Amino acid sequence: MKKISESAVRRLSLYLRFLQEAEAAGSDTISSGELARRGGTTSAQVRKDLSLFGSFGKRGMGYSVPELLREIRQILGLTRPWLVAVVGAGRLGSALSSFRDFQARGFEIRAVFDSDPAKIGQSWGGLTVQPDEEMDATLREQRVDVVIIAVPAEAAQGVVDRVVAAGVKALLNFAPVRLRVPRGVTLRNVDVTLELEGLSFALASAKG
Amino acid sequence: MKKISESAVRRLSLYLRFLQEAEAAGSDTISSGELARRGGTTSAQVRKDLSLFGSFGKRGMGYSVPELLREIRQILGLTRPWLVAVVGAGRLGSALSSFRDFQARGFEIRAVFDSDPAKIGQSWGGLTVQPDEEMDATLREQRVDVVIIAVPAEAAQGVVDRVVAAGVKALLNFAPVRLRVPRGVTLRNVDVTLELEGLSFALASAKG
DNA sequence: CGTATCTTGTGAATGATTTCACAAGCCTTG
DNA sequence: CAAGGCTTGTGAAATCATTCACAAGATACG
Numbered sequence: 186m187k188k189i190s191e192s193a194v195r196r197l198s199l200y201l202r203f204l205q206e207a208e209a210a211g212s213d214t215i216s217s218g219e220l221a222r223r224g225g226t227t228s229a230q231v232r233k234d235l236s237l238f239g240s241f242g243k244r245g246m247g248y249s250v251p252e253l254l255r256e257i258r259q260i261l262g263l264t265r266p267w268l269v270a271v272v273g274a275g276r277l278g279s280a281l282s283s284f285r286d287f288q289a290r291g292f293e294i295r296a297v298f299d300s301d302p303a304k305i306g307q308s309w310g311g312l313t314v315q316p317d318e319e320m321d322a323t324l325r326e327q328r329v330d331v332v333i334i335a336v337p338a339e340a341a342q343g344v345v346d347r348v349v350a351a352g353v354k355a356l357l358n359f360a361p362v363r364l365r366v367p368r369g370v371t372l373r374n375v376d377v378t379l380e381l382e383g384l385s386f387a388l389a390s391a392k393g
Numbered sequence: 394m395k396k397i398s399e400s401a402v403r404r405l406s407l408y409l410r411f412l413q414e415a416e417a418a419g420s421d422t423i424s425s426g427e428l429a430r431r432g433g434t435t436s437a438q439v440r441k442d443l444s445l446f447g448s449f450g451k452r453g454m455g456y457s458v459p460e461l462l463r464e465i466r467q468i469l470g471l472t473r474p475w476l477v478a479v480v481g482a483g484r485l486g487s488a489l490s491s492f493r494d495f496q497a498r499g500f501e502i503r504a505v506f507d508s509d510p511a512k513i514g515q516s517w518g519g520l521t522v523q524p525d526e527e528m529d530a531t532l533r534e535q536r537v538d539v540v541i542i543a544v545p546a547e548a549a550q551g552v553v554d555r556v557v558a559a560g561v562k563a564l565l566n567f568a569p570v571r572l573r574v575p576r577g578v579t580l581r582n583v584d585v586t587l588e589l590e591g592l593s594f595a596l597a598s599a600k601g
Numbered sequence: 602c603g604t605a606t607c608t609t610g611t612g613a614a615t616g617a618t619t620t621c622a623c624a625a626g627c628c629t630t631g
Numbered sequence: 632c633a634a635g636g637c638t639t640g641t642g643a644a645a646t647c648a649t650t651c652a653c654a655a656g657a658t659a660c661g
Contacts, residue, residue, distance in 0.1 A: 189598075190618070191591065198590040199571065216638065223571065228638085229620055236640060244626040244639040261590050262597020269589075276488035283484055284585070286569060292589055331592055354599065355592040357585070361494060363407065363431065371595035373588045377492070377565075380581045381477075381500050382406040382469050383399065384539055384563040387579035389470020390397075391562065398648070424608065436608085437650055444610060452609040453657040 193234050194261075199224045200231065201257045207250050216247035266291045268328060272344050273335035274299035274307070274314045277359055281333055282309055295327045300340070317347075324351040331355045338362040345372075401442050402469075407432045408439065409465045415458050424455035474499045476536060480552050481543035482507035482515070482522045485567055489541055490517055503535045508548070525555075532559040539563045546570040553580075 203223045207215050217231040224231070235241055235248075241256050242248045258264055269292050271278050281287075282294055297309055300317045307314045315323060324332070332348045334341055334356060341360035348356065349370055356372045358364055361379070366372045411431045415423050425439040432439070443449055443456075449464050450456045466472055477500050479486050489495075490502055505517055508525045515522045523531060532540070540556045542549055542564060549568035556564065563579045566572055569586045 188617095189594075192618080194591050194594050195587055197594075198587045201590070202569070202571075218638080225571065227620070229622090229641095230618095232638090232640060233619075240640065242639050243628090245628055245637050246626095247638065260594070260597075262593040263590065267589075267593055267596070276484070276491055280484035280488045281585070286586055287589070290586055290589070291593075330596060331589065355596050357588055357592060361410070363433065369599070371592055373591055375583055375585065375588060377489070377583065378494055378498055379403055379406045380565055380583060381475075381495070381498070381539065382409070382471065383402050383581055384565060384579055385470040385475055385499075386397075386402050386405075386468070388475070388538060388563050389468075391577070391579075396647095400648080426608080435650065437611095437652090438648095440608090440610060441649075448610065450609050451657060452655070453607045453659095455608065 187237070189237060193237065196224060196226065196230070196234050197257055197261060200234070201254070201261065201263075204250055204254045204257065208254060212250050214247045215250055215253070217242070219247075263291050266293050267330040269294045269331045269333060270296040270298065270320075270324060270327070270329045270348075271333045271335055272298045272317075272320070272348070273337075273340075274301070274304045274309070275335060278333075278335040279309065281335060282312070292331065295329060296323050298323075300336075320347055321351045324348060324353060329353060331357065334358045334360055334364075336360060395445070397445060401445065404432060404434065404438070404442050405465055405469060408442070409462070409469065409471075412458055412462045412465065416462060420458055422455045423458055423461070425450070427455075471499050474501050475538040477502045477539045477541060478504040478506065478528075478532060478535070478537045478556075479541045479543055480506045480525075480528070480556070481545075481548075482509070482512045482517070483543060486541075486543040487517065489543060489567075490520070500539065503537060504531050506531075508544075528555055529559045532556060532561060537561060539565065542566045542568055542572075544568060 200220050203220055204215065217228040220231045221228045238260050241253050271282055271294060274297050278297065282297055287294065294312065297312050297314050298317055298320050299305060299314050304314050305316045332353050334344055336344055338360045341358060341362050342364055345356060345364050345366060349366060354370050356366065356370065358372060358374050361376050364372060408428050411428055425436040428439045429436040446468050449461050479490055479502060482505050486505065490505055495502065502520065505520050505522050506525055506528050507513060507522050512522050513524045540561050542552055544552055546568045549566060549570050550572055553564060553572050553574060557574060557578055562577065564574065566580060566582050569584050572580060574580045
């Protein structure tokens with residue numbers, strides 16, 4: 186299979202969202218041009234992205250909304266739920282755990298961990314905060330697929346090493362630090378500081 | 394001035410972080426190879442990125458840590474603090490407002506807004522949650538540079554329109570929705586759902 | 602002072618991604 | 632059932648980003 190760029194996957198994810206909107210609005214079909222308009226890209230880009238995985242449209246007609254929904258869900262692996270654990274029960278972890286959208290999109294939070302004894306045992310929307318020591322066992326027992334890292338930067342690499350050792354293959358990191366993962370493990374970073382500095386650059390460039 | 398890609402700016406921001414670490418560790422100089430190693434890129438990439446803005450190194454010696462720190466701060470516009478407001482006093486807004494790193498990196502949170510009467514008046518780390526109605530006046534009075542959007546998706550575009558009308562030129566959006574901004578306004582998105590779906594794609598591709 | 606060693610800065614080459622452009626297919630209408 | 636009007640799928644072209652490769656400058660050391 187040929188290599189799919191990260192930006193192409195991002196766009197697919199966006200198209201999925203637009204298709205859900207179109208479905209809710211009662212549309213049966215949608216054109217590449219319409220998807221492009223919503224996504225701020227071009228119709229050729231949309232068709233190219235989709236053509237990486239197959240031919241889903243009808244010439245003259247566009248794409249069937251339910252069919253393309255099915256196809257993109259299949260491509261993105263969203264046909265079954267993924268099990269998620271959050272490490273770090275601070276404010277960010279709390280915000281993430283309560284994010285209702287996750288559940289709706291097929292990500293089920295199954296465990297929350299923290300190293301702070303004061304936090305352990307607290308109940309969080311049906312889940313009990315567990316101590317770090319139980320991480321390895323729980324991750325395996327619950328067959329957790331994805332771990333969200335919401336601990337301070339200094340602690341993040343240690344958490345990565347432990348969850349990777351427990352067999353987890355996908356990580357989403359919120360700590361402002363560059364983490365090392367072995368081959369075969371996928372890591373994505375959400376780095377708010379980086380984004381703010383990007384805004385700073387834009388402001389400074391504009392103002393001179 | 395030639396166009397600078399977003400990925401180049403991201404990397405500059407990373408180099409800045411590594412330089413701060415190097416400074417804390419007492420290093421006087423650092424080579425492009427060392428910056429590359431920490432950033433997971435190549436030394437040529439580092440030199441190319443820096444060469445977009447000038448020649449800061451000494452052949453045979455690398456870069457002076459304090460000097461390159463100064464230069465990158467200058468490039469990124471981090472020589473003075475930026476004033477920030479958070480719209481949305483939910484859990485995410487709370488997590489962001491309490492994020493100590495912001496202050497340390499030159500982003501000062503000056504106001505928090507919410508539309509929920511139950512939240513208004515609450516004290517948040519020295520700030521009082523203000524009602525939406527005061528947004529326009531406060532943003533102008535406080536000369537807010539950057540607005541962080543931490544409201545539900547349905548409310549986000551309305552917030553954008555209001556803060557843009559109040560003269561704000563830089564936005565960081567956490568709502569899982571594609572927002573429209575006029576030319577001259579910079580928008581960055583942090584979309585956790587997109588990131589999770591990216592992980593899902595990686596997992597699904599690997600497992601077959 | 603001359604040689605060896607290191608590392609920068611940068612054109613040229615390569616690779617990746619996006620855009621262009623158009624033949625081909627599908628539906629509607631008369 | 633033929634003509635007209637859309638819209639797809641996709642090679643080819645253009646643009647953008649990364650990597651290569653090396654001359655040139657700087658230091659260290661005998």
